[in-house]
Amino acid sequence: MEESKIYIVIAVLSVILLGIGFYLNSLDRKVKKLEDEIK
Amino acid sequence: MKRNWWKYLSILLLLYAIIYGFMVKIPETPIAESLRNVFYHVGMWFAMMGVLTASFINSIKFLKTSNLEYDMKAEQAVRVSFLFGFLGLITGMIWAQFTWGEPWANDPHLNGAVVTIIVYAGYMILRSAIPDDEKRGRVAAVLNIFAFVMMLMLLGLLPRLAENTLHPGSGGDEGGNPAFGDMDAAMRYVFYPALAGWIMLGLWITNIRIRIKKLEQHIEDKELD
Numbered sequence: 001m002e003e004s005k006i007y008i009v010i011a012v013l014s015v016i017l018l019g020i021g022f023y024l025n026s027l028d029r030k031v032k033k034l035e036d037e038i039k
Numbered sequence: 040m041k042r043n044w045w046k047y048l049s050i051l052l053l054l055y056a057i058i059y060g061f062m063v064k065i066p067e068t069p070i071a072e073s074l075r076n077v078f079y080h081v082g083m084w085f086a087m088m089g090v091l092t093a094s095f096i097n098s099i100k101f102l103k104t105s106n107l108e109y110d111m112k113a114e115q116a117v118r119v120s121f122l123f124g125f126l127g128l129i130t131g132m133i134w135a136q137f138t139w140g141e142p143w144a145n146d147p148h149l150n151g152a153v154v155t156i157i158v159y160a161g162y163m164i165l166r167s168a169i170p171d172d173e174k175r176g177r178v179a180a181v182l183n184i185f186a187f188v189m190m191l192m193l194l195g196l197l198p199r200l201a202e203n204t205l206h207p208g209s210g211g212d213e214g215g216n217p218a219f220g221d222m223d224a225a226m227r228y229v230f231y232p233a234l235a236g237w238i239m240l241g242l243w244i245t246n247i248r249i250r251i252k253k254l255e256q257h258i259e260d261k262e263l264d
Contacts, residue, residue: 021050
């Protein structure tokens with residue numbers, strides 16, 4: 001685990017996933033805002 | 040916030056799948072560490088089947104109610120399914136290149152997956168050919184039910200009946216279904232949450248698409264007035 005340095009890959013992939021998650025969430029909020037506006 | 044919990048759960052489950060997917064001890068097999076692909080590559084297919092199941096349900100609702108909103112939802116879900124279908128094909132080809140020595144081995148799973156995608160492409164083409172909303176909805180819903188059954192057969196049933204398959208869990212070898220049978224116990228703790236995470240991610244993207252489409256329709260209705 002320690003010498004294979006695989007944890008660095010885990011860290012990178014986790015950041016990418018979280019980035020996608022935050023981005024999707026911000027899209028979701030933008031849509032919500034528009035939905036609230038037309039009501 | 041309250042109604043969005045499953046969206047955040049999908050990211051949490053996938054985070055868990057990435058972290059433990061690389062840390063979990065896997066059994067020794069000829070494909071070595073590439074076995075870990077099963078958490079991510081198979082997830083694409085389950086995400087595809089998840090959104091297509093949602094599409095199928097909406098098509099049935101449309102046939103019952105003739106409410107065009109259900110037809111729209113069914114269509115949007117099929118559109119999202121292509122994303123996961125193509126990701127599944129591409130990731131599968133990368134894995135196959137290193138496992139079987141060629142990106143496209145003649146395997147019932149691969150052919151079934153491609154035929155499934157073609158059937159749904161046919162669904163989209165047929166939709167675009169019918170101008171009348173009601174008529175399009177009815178024809179599309181019936182085709183969607185047919186396509187869903189085709190998918191279940193092509194991805195679920197036929198590869199397991201086939202003798203000459205390279206994927207695990209089929210015909211000749213001792214197998215059983217790899218998703219529900221002989222997978223290593225420790226791996227299952229990663230595999231199932233990963234599948235749930237991917238499915239929910241697919242539904243989240245579908246949810247956003249549907250809401251954007253609704254906004255578009257609202258604007259169109261206003262312009263007509």
